[in-house]
Each structure stands twice: as C-alpha cells, then as structure tokens.
Amino acid sequence: MPKFDDFLDYEENYFSQGQKRASRKERSLSRSKDRSKYKKSDQDKLKKQLQSEEPPLGANFLRGRVLSINSEMITVLSNHETFICTLKGVLKKERTRQKNLIAVGDWVHFEKKSIDSGAISHIEKRSSFLARADNLSRRKKQLLAVNIDQVFIVMSVCTPPFKPLLIDRYIIAAKKGNMHPIILINKVDLLDDPPPHIQPSEVEEEKRLLADFEKAYADLDIPILKLSVSTGHNLEKLKALMQNKASVFSGQSGVGKSSLINDVLGIDLAIGDVVQKTRKGSHTTTMAELLPIEGDGFCIDTPGIKSFGVWDITPEEISHFFSDFHPFESQCKFPNCTHLHEPDCAIKAALEEEKIHPLRYASYSTLMSEEPPKDWE
Numbered sequence: 153m154p155k156f157d158d159f160l161d162y163e164e165n166y167f168s169q170g171q172k173r174a175s176r177k178e179r180s181l182s183r184s185k186d187r188s189k190y191k192k193s194d195q196d197k198l199k200k201q202l203q204s205e206e207p208p209l210g211a212n213f214l215r216g217r218v219l220s221i222n223s224e225m226i227t228v229l230s231n232h233e234t235f236i237c238t239l240k241g242v243l244k245k246e247r248t249r250q251k252n253l254i255a256v257g258d259w260v261h262f263e264k265k266s267i268d269s270g271a272i273s274h275i276e277k278r279s280s281f282l283a284r285a286d287n288l289s290r291r292k293k294q295l296l297a298v299n300i301d302q303v304f305i306v307m308s309v310c311t312p313p314f315k316p317l318l319i320d321r322y323i324i325a326a327k328k329g330n331m332h333p334i335i336l337i338n339k340v341d342l343l344d345d346p347p348p349h350i351q352p353s354e355v356e357e358e359k360r361l362l363a364d365f366e367k368a369y370a371d372l373d374i375p376i377l378k379l380s381v382s383t384g385h386n387l388e389k390l391k392a393l394m395q396n397k398a399s400v401f402s403g404q405s406g407v408g409k410s411s412l413i414n415d416v417l418g419i420d421l422a423i424g425d426v427v428q429k430t431r432k433g434s435h436t437t438t439m440a441e442l443l444p445i446e447g448d449g450f451c452i453d454t455p456g457i458k459s460f461g462v463w464d465i466t467p468e469e470i471s472h473f474f475s476d477f478h479p480f481e482s483q484c485k486f487p488n489c490t491h492l493h494e495p496d497c498a499i500k501a502a503l504e505e506e507k508i509h510p511l512r513y514a515s516y517s518t519l520m521s522e523e524p525p526k527d528w529e
C-alpha cells in the first residue's frame with residue numbers, strides 16, 4: 153500500500169456525529185432550525201468564518217489549493233500556477249498522529265522554494281468532507297476530498313429509467329458531508345425523441361414520474377435541473393452553477409456523468425468506448441483529483457466517488473434529513489415512532505391528508521427498510 157494512502161484514511165469528525173450523540177429532545181429542537189442549516193448563505197458564512205480563523209500568510213508564503221496527491225508529490229494551485237510541494241518537517245510529525253493530515257481540496261499555506269516548488273507549512277480548516285466506505289481495509293472510511301461545495305446527483309430518464317427512490321440516499325450523503333445537493337435529470341431529449349426500442353407507454357410513464365417527483369421535491373430547497381448532453385439543453389446553466397465552486401458528480405452507472413464532466417471540462421472524449429475505459433483504468437487508486445473547469449471552478453472525476461457514503465446512513469440520519477416530516481413527528485403516539493408499522497402515526501395521517509407527498513413517504517420507507525445491494529459498485 154503506498155505510504156500516502158494513509159492520508160486518505162478518514163478520521164475527521166463529521167459535524168453530524170455530535171448530532172448523533174445529542175438526545176432525542178435536543179435533536180427535535182434542532183430540527184426546527186434545520187431548513188436554514190444547509191442554505192447556501194449559511195455554508196458561505198461557515199467558509200468565511202473558517203478562513204478568518206487562519207493565521208496570516210508569512211512573507212514569501214503563498215496560499216493554494218491541493219489538486220492531487222501522488223506518491224510523495226502534492227500538486228498545489230496558487231494564482232493560476234501549479235507548484236509541486238512537500239510537507240514541512242513540523243507537519244510530517246503531526247502526520248503520524250493525524251492520519252488525514254492532507255487531502256485533495258485542502259487550502260494550504262506554503263513557502264515558495266523555486267518557481268514551481270514549495271513546502272507546505274499550514275493546512276486550513278475544512279468546510280466539508282467527501283468520504284466513502286473502504287471495502288479493502290478494516291478501517292471504515294476513506295477520505296476522498298475536502299472543501300467540496302456541491303454534489304450533482306445525476307439521474308437519467310428512459311435509459312436507465314428514472315429512479316426517484318434512490319435520490320434521497322445521495323441527498324443525505326451530501327448533506328452529511330456538509331455539501332449542497334443539486335439534482336440533475338439528464339437525457340431529457342429521450343422524452344421528446346425516444347429511441348425505437350422504448351415503447352410510447354414507457355415514455356409517458358417516465359414523464360408522469362418526473363412530474364410527480366418535481367412536485368414532491370419542489371419545497372425542499374434543492375435545485376433540480378433537467379438537461380441533455382445530446383442536445384445541449386441547459387448545459388450553460390449547469391456551467392453557471394459550477395462557477396467558483398468545487399463540484400462532484402455522483403449517480404448510477406450510465407446516467408451520463410462522464411458525458412457531463414467532459415462537456416464542462418471542455419474536452420472531447422468518446423464516451424462508453426475504449427478511450428473512456430482506458431481513462432478510467434488509469435485511475436488505479438481511489439484518489440481524487442481536482443480538475444479546473446472552463447471559467448473558474450473545479451470538478452472531481454474519480455470512478456470511486458460515485459457511491460460516496462450513500463450506503464452508510466443510519467435510521468437517525470434518515471429521519472433527521474427528512475425535514476418535511478418534522479412538523480408532524482411530535483404528534484406520533486410513540487416518541488420513537490419509525491412511521492412504518494406503528495399505530496397512531498402522525499406521518500401516516502399527514503400522508504393521507506396529502507400534507508406529505510406519497511413519493512416522499514415511499515422514499516423514506518425504502519431508505520428505512522432497504523439493505524445495501526452487494527454489487528453496488
């Protein structure tokens with residue numbers, strides 16, 4: 153195992169771990185404030201606050217962003233120039249104590265040693281964590297990247313069919329890591345111009361499901377963008393959403409993540425063929441890389457990232473993040489009601505009175521009862 157893999161062992165405390173320890177009462181109190189917690193302005197505030205706590209840059213020091221970490225080399229971008237950096241001795245000592253000392257996406261201070269090299273002396277506090285379950289080692293999680301602003305949850309229509317019941321898993325994983333979820337519905341061209349093997353009735357069903365989904369999720373403060381890589385529909389809007397941000401694309405196989413990434417990176421690689429496979433094959437490790445996009449901003453293109461944290465969600469987290477259920481929960485007969493089988497459940501009552509959308513309840517009950525499939529990746 154390469155030495156630097158140790159950096160990716162995830163040992164940071166999610167902000168949500170504190171929440172897990174909090175009593176049920178405290179949790180329900182905090183729930184009422186939850187809606188605002190993940191709003192853009194609040195996250196920006198957090199970033200500013202974290203930044204203001206950092207020490208001032210010394211003379212001959214630069215501030216930059218870690219783009220990639222390979223063997224003993226850390227590539228840092230500062231003012232549009234890249235520097236190959238090492239860790240200063242003092243940080244190396246800390247490295248043995250704190251495993252995730254440096255990660256892709258970190259903001260660092262480094263001393264310029266030559267026109268293209270430097271020594272990192274300080275790592276700024278992180279605003280978000282992108283981790284995934286580590287199947288290979290006994291240690292539980294791998295840290296893939298930090299300070300990622302937003303997660304694009306990519307779904308498609310028709311091929312593969314739209315699967316609204318999967319979306320909340322991604323939403324919760326994003327929010328747990330303190331990243332903004334944004335839902336992308338790709339391949340909408342197929343709704344107007346379906347290939348011959350798709351029956352008109354299937355297309356109608358997809359349209360109905362999509363309309364239902366938009367209605368059910370309209371009030372959740374999560375942007376939904378319908379687009380098509382094939383026709384270019386709304387791709388400019390997507391690029392605008394990515395400006396000045398670090399973004400990651402997640403979603404099931406075949407929904408069009410690579411096609412979208414290629415488009416925003418402004419590269420023209422054939423998708424789903426040998427070129428694409430070779431490109432993926434070249435990522436022999438699970439390490440992420442920040443790739444500068446057209447304009448200003450970054451995206452991450454790492455195969456392993458598509459399933460980050462989505463099978464690592466507890467029932468407490470599920471109810472915590474279903475904020476549209478919170479106004480009713482206190483009226484359930486049992487304080488620990490799971491809203492699945494219990495009598496006198498206020499959530500089921502709200503569902504019958506159409507105060508909760510059936511799709512939201514279906515998503516909730518699927519999450520609460522489903523085991524992760526073994527062949528997820």
Ligand SMILES: Nc1nc2c(ncn2[C@@H]2O[C@H](COP(=O)(O)OP(=O)(O)OP(=O)(O)O)[C@@H](O)[C@H]2O)c(=O)[nH]1
Nearest residue numbers: 339380381382404405406407408409410411423424
């Ligand atoms: N009709 C249509 N096809 C698309 C669109 N976007 C992508 N595709 C096709 O969908 C297939 C899968 O696209 P990819 O970009 O490889 O999907 P992916 O999500 O990266 O898949 P994995 O690499 O398996 O995770 C390819 O054949 C694309 O050409 C679209 O907007 N419309």
Ligand SMILES: [Zn+2]
Nearest residue numbers: 484489491497
């Ligand atoms: Zn209940």
